[in-house]
Amino acid sequence: MIKRRTLLAASAALGLxxxxxxxxxxxxxxGFVYVGPVNDGGWSQHHHESAxxxxxxxxxxxxxxxxxxxxxxxxxxxxxxxMALSGADLIFTxxxxxxxxxxxxxxxxxxxxxxxxxxxxxxxxxxAYSARFYEGRAITGYLAGAMSETNKIGYIGSFPIPEVIxxxxxxxxxxxxxxxxxxxxxxxLNTWFDPAKEADATQALLDQxxxxxxxxxxxxAPLAVLEKAGAYGFxxxxxxxxxxxxxxxxxxxxxxxxxxxxxxxxxxxxxxxSHNTWQGIxxxxxxxxxFTGPIPEDVLAHVTQMKDDIASGAYHPxxxxxxxxxxxxxxxxGEVADDGTLAGMNFYVEGVSGSIPN
Amino acid sequence: xxxxxxxxxxxxxxxxxLLAAIGELVTEKSGVLNLGVEGMMITGAVxxxxxxxxxxxxxxxxxxxxxxxxxxxxxxxLLTQYLLSNQVATGLGLxxxxxxxxxxxxxxxxxxxxxxxPKLDIPVLSDIPVLGRMLFSxxxxxxxxxxxxxxxxxxxxxxxxxxxxxxxxxxxxSAHALGYKVVRVRMAAIAFGGACAGLGxxxxxxxxxxxxxxxxxxxxxxxxxxxxxxxxxxPLGVLVGAYLFGGVTVIQLNLQAAGTTVPVELxxxxxxxxxxxxxxxxxxxxxxxxxxxxxxxxxxxx
Numbered sequence: 082m083i084k085r086r087t088l089l090a091a092s093a094a095l096g097l098x099x100x101x102x103x104x105x106x107x108x109x110x111x112g113f114v115y116v117g118p119v120n121d122g123g124w125s126q127h128h129h130e131s132a133x134x135x136x137x138x139x140x141x142x143x144x145x146x147x148x149x150x151x152x153x154x155x156x157x158x159x160x161x162x163x164m165a166l167s168g169a170d171l172i173f174t175x176x177x178x179x180x181x182x183x184x185x186x187x188x189x190x191x192x193x194x195x196x197x198x199x200x201x202x203x204x205x206x207x208x209a210y211s212a213r214f215y216e217g218r219a220i221t222g223y224l225a226g227a228m229s230e231t232n233k234i235g236y237i238g239s240f241p242i243p244e245v246i247x248x249x250x251x252x253x254x255x256x257x258x259x260x261x262x263x264x265x266x267x268x269x270l271n272t273w274f275d276p277a278k279e280a281d282a283t284q285a286l287l288d289q290x291x292x293x294x295x296x297x298x299x300x301x302a303p304l305a306v307l308e309k310a311g312a313y314g315f316x317x318x319x320x321x322x323x324x325x326x327x328x329x330x331x332x333x334x335x336x337x338x339x340x341x342x343x344x345x346x347x348x349x350x351x352x353x354x355s356h357n358t359w360q361g362i363x364x365x366x367x368x369x370x371x372f373t374g375p376i377p378e379d380v381l382a383h384v385t386q387m388k389d390d391i392a393s394g395a396y397h398p399x400x401x402x403x404x405x406x407x408x409x410x411x412x413x414x415g416e417v418a419d420d421g422t423l424a425g426m427n428f429y430v431e432g433v434s435g436s437i438p439n
Numbered sequence: 440x441x442x443x444x445x446x447x448x449x450x451x452x453x454x455x456x457l458l459a460a461i462g463e464l465v466t467e468k469s470g471v472l473n474l475g476v477e478g479m480m481i482t483g484a485v486x487x488x489x490x491x492x493x494x495x496x497x498x499x500x501x502x503x504x505x506x507x508x509x510x511x512x513x514x515x516x517l518l519t520q521y522l523l524s525n526q527v528a529t530g531l532g533l534x535x536x537x538x539x540x541x542x543x544x545x546x547x548x549x550x551x552x553x554x555x556x557p558k559l560d561i562p563v564l565s566d567i568p569v570l571g572r573m574l575f576s577x578x579x580x581x582x583x584x585x586x587x588x589x590x591x592x593x594x595x596x597x598x599x600x601x602x603x604x605x606x607x608x609x610x611x612x613s614a615h616a617l618g619y620k621v622v623r624v625r626m627a628a629i630a631f632g633g634a635c636a637g638l639g640x641x642x643x644x645x646x647x648x649x650x651x652x653x654x655x656x657x658x659x660x661x662x663x664x665x666x667x668x669x670x671x672x673x674p675l676g677v678l679v680g681a682y683l684f685g686g687v688t689v690i691q692l693n694l695q696a697a698g699t700t701v702p703v704e705l706x707x708x709x710x711x712x713x714x715x716x717x718x719x720x721x722x723x724x725x726x727x728x729x730x731x732x733x734x735x736x737x738x739x740x741x
Contacts, residue, residue, distance in 0.1 A: 118542070118653040120549045150654070235696065268695040269703055276655040278688075280648040281452055285692035288444040301550070305650045309555070323550045434698045 108144050109348055111135075112169035114160060115149045116176035116299075117274040123299040124273065124318040124335070125149065128175045128198075131337035138342050142349065153178025161186040165193045171348050173341070174198065176273065177242055183207060194353055196344060198337075199244055201424050203357050210340060213361030214244065215251040215423070216391045217333035218295070219398035220369055220384050221315045224331055225293040226256025226263045227380040228313050235286030235294040237279060237303060238269045241437045243426045245297050250430045251398050252295055255387075257432060259380070266291055269438055276302035287312060304328050313374065320370040331384075332370030339365060359420065363392040399423065404431035445693060446573045450581055451647060453685025455480070455639040455656075457584045459663035460670075460677045461591055462635025467667055468595065469628035470608035470732035474530030475515055477660025478537020479508040479633050480640035485541040487641025488651040489548055497556040497645050501580065504641035505634040511537065512633025516626045523736050534660070542653045553649040556580070580642050585678075587635070592674035604628060608730035611737040621737050636660065669714045671721055671728030684710045 113132045117125035129147065136145045146169060151160050157179050164172055165186060171194045174183045180200035187195045187207045195207040203209050225234045234256055238245050253265045266289055268282045279298050283306040286294050293313045296303040301321050307314040307328035316324070316332025340360070347353040360366035369388055372381055390396035401412030406429040412418060429437065459476050466473050483504035491500025515533045518524045556578045564575040595601040606614045607624045615621050643659065644651050662684055670676025691706040721727050 120546060120653060122550055122652065266696045266698060268692055271703075271707075274654075275657045276648050276650070276652045277455075277643055277657055277659065281448075281688060282692050282696075284448055284451075285689060285696045288441060288448060288693060289696040291696070300652050301650060302648045302652065302655075305552070305648055308552075309649070323552075435695070436700065438703055 108142065109170040109345070110144045110146060110168050111345055111348075112164040112172035113145065113147045114151050114157065114164070114172065114174045114176075114179060115147070116153060116178070117150060119147070119149045121274060121299050122301040122319060122321060125175070125299060127319045127335050128173075128337055131335075131341055132173070134338040135341035135345055138338075139345060139349075143345060151179075154182070158182040158186055161195075162189070165190040169193060171196065171345065171353070177240070177244065194348065201243075201357070203355055205355055208344075208355045209357045210344075211244070211359050212335055212366040213359055214333060214335075214367060215247040215398055216361045217367045217369060218248045218251040219255045219391065220388055221295055221331055221333060222252030222255035223259045223384055223387065224315075224372075224376065224380065225252065225295055225313070226259035228330065228376070229256070229260060229263060229291075229293045231290050231292045232260060232262045233264050233266060233289070233291045235283070235289075235291035236265055236267045237282050237286070237294065237296040237298055238267055239273050239298050240271060241269060241439070243424060246429070246437060247423060247426050248295075248297055249433060250426070253433050254403065254430060255398065259383075265433055267433070267435055270298060272298070274299045276300045279303050280306045283307060283314075284310075316370050322370070325371070326373035327375075329370075330374040330376060331372050334368035334370050336366055336368050359424075361391070362388060363394060405429070406431055406433060443569055443573045445689065447577070448689045448693075449682060449686045450574075450577060452689045453681045454581050454584050455642045455647065456659050456663045456666060456684060457678065457681035458580075458587070458639035458642065459636045459660060460666040460681055461584070461587050461674065462632035462639075463663055463667050464670070464672060464674060464677055465591060465595075465604070465635075466628045466632035467733055468608045468672060468730055469604050469625045470611055470730050470735065470737075471516075471519065471625050471629055472526050472530065472734040473512065473515055473533070473629060473632055474527060474664065475512070475533025475537065475660075476632075476636050476663050477656060477658065478534035479512055479636035480537075480643070480656045480660045480663075481541040481654070482511050482537045483508040483637025483640030484644035484656055485545040485548070485640075485651060486637070488551075488553055488644040489544060491553055491641075491645055492548060492551050495554050497554050500553075500645055501638055501641050504637040506637070508637025508640065509630045509633040511540075512629050512636070513626065515633075516629040519736070520622045520625055520629075523738060526734050526736070538654065545651050545653060548651045549653075551651065553645050553651075555649075556646050578646060580638065580646065583638075588674050588678045595674065605730070608732055611732045611735070615737070615739060621739070625737075636663070639663070665711075665714055668729075669717050671717075672730065673728070683713065 115125040119129040148160050151157050173196045175198045177199045183195050183197045184202050197209050199211045200209050236249050256263045270278050279302040283303040287310050296317050304314050304324040313330050314328045316329050318335050320332045320334050321329050397417045399418035401416040402414045403412040405411045486507035487500040487504030490503035491497045518529050519526050558576050559579045561575040565571040603619050607621050611621045666680035669680040687710045
């Protein structure tokens with residue numbers, strides 16, 4: 082008898098504990114998946130910091146779970162499934178290569194909501210969100226063209242995806258505005274994060290005569306090399322203020338926090354709906370870091386004006402006339418690129434040499 | 440494309456893997472397979488960076504990196520030589536430990552800058568046109584790595600101690616029967632391998648990149664392991680292998696930057712293709728050159 086009573090008491094206690102966990106689970110769980118370590122100094126760190134700001138905003142009303150250094154591909158699918166199984170209500174997948182894994186996992190968990198960064202596929206429970214980085218690239222590209230003395234600027238590409246190609250085109254078009262003789266050299270690394278490779282690529286670009294290098298990868302390694310060489314570069318995804326005033330002369334800063342707060346609020350209110358959003362300098366999702374270093378007055382005035390014009394919508398970085406690389410017409414005089422073409426951009430504009438890898 | 444800058448870049452790019460590979464060669468020559476090169480390199484990278492930043496001396500950084508990685512490798516030695524754990528599993532464990540440990544130690548050093556390691560312009564030689572800039576105006580670690588290759592080659596080929604080390608690696612039973620201290624020789628070889636891997640790692644964080652970022656060696660340790668096989672356990676082969684791997688990486692990037700139309704994928708793939716080819720040739724010849732007792736556990740009682 083005693084035994085049975087103990088058993089009863091034990092199961093009652095167990096029930097309480099279970100009830101307790103169930104109660105804890107009532108707080109929405111928000112998941113974040115990052116492609117690099119959360120202290121990479123760039124892309125992943127900024128997503129993480131934005132997530133922390135969001136957490137601070139909501140306090141105990143939500144719970145945040147994070148997973149860093151998740152490779153794109155099959156492993157991502159495993160991690161996402163794990164997160165969905167552990168009770169996440171909303172999962173932010175913060176790298177382009179998570180697009181298909183996100184869609185696949187979302188299909189299996191219709192009650193879990195997903196937000197995928199920088200992709201283009203959506204579903205009933207998958208939103209896509211991205212920033213118009215090309216607006217920032219217009220400004221850093223103009224600066225690169227203006228600051229180059231060798232008339233050669235370098236661009237470190239990660240993967241040949243539309244976002245990166247847009248960045249190359251926007252950088253080149255505006256570098257050319259500042260300096261009609263400028264050439265752009267592109268190096269593809271096929272990785273988002275590999276400091277040694279990023280450093281080698283920067284060195285290769287310098288060896289080939291470039292004196293300003295724009296990076297589309299996540300670490301601060303290119304800036305470290307540029308500093309040694311006395312060349313210029315830009316903060317990418319984060320301000321990278323530790324390299325002020327040179328080699329970093331400005332930066333493109335991603336600010337995800339307002340968006341994260343808005344979307345988590347929507348989940349709390351029960352008003353979350355799938356959408357595809359693309360915000361730029363005007364909305365505050367793309368920030369331009371302080372201009373530092375020996376930038377001439379007139380250049381400074383020009384980029385400041387350009388930033389305001391892009392923010393207000395008075396100027397679109399892809400305004401015709403622009404030809405494609407092969408010389409065929411893309412945008413006529415005064416014509417502005419539509420979002421559809423930009424989102425799927427898979428061609429260089431006239432003047433960029435080399436071909437895009439498959 | 441400027442060949443002077445190209446060769447100089449290749450030398451810088453090849454140095455970390457050359458250091459790690461020459462250390463691993465000695466370890467494997469003694470009959471121990473240590474798959475933890477990546478973990479020891481990244482530990483060297485973080486310790487070298489931390490010490491160089493704290494003391495302001497890159498030299499002390501390199502020294503500290505070598506010591507730290509040697510100590511780490513001795514934990515591998517203790518497990519595999521005295522407690523007879525499986526070398527493959529323990530080596531993989533060492534890599535994981537190194538990656539985690541370095542992330543922990545390094546978290547305070549993110550975003551800091553390393554003191555500059557001055558280039559060592561060798562007098563007279565560095566004034567030679569073209570060759571001087573290409574070969575004789577690097578930092579001391581580049582020369583150290585080359586000197587180590589020659590030293591290891593001479594040690595293994597011409598010294599009595601080198602002969603004993605090779606004997607232990609070829610057949611530990613016979614070496615033991617002859618009265619050589621198999622375990623002690625192996626512990627020394629493991630520590631040497633660790634110290635070299637540490638130097639290689641520190642070269643990445645202090646010279647090549649120069650900064651600390653988590654996971655920054657990004658697989659260089661595995662390439663070093665491949666190079667040892669590629670060389671069929673010969674020091675000069677290690678030199679060729681390391682410069683080939685380093686060279687292809689740098690040439691590939693330079694070709695891209697110069698705007699040539701050679702497919703990038705083909706170039707990135709080429710060192711691995713060559714490794715496979717070399718392995719095929721070696722096995723077709725029948726003599727692979729691997730030490731006879733490589734990876735086998737040894738206990739004096741057996």
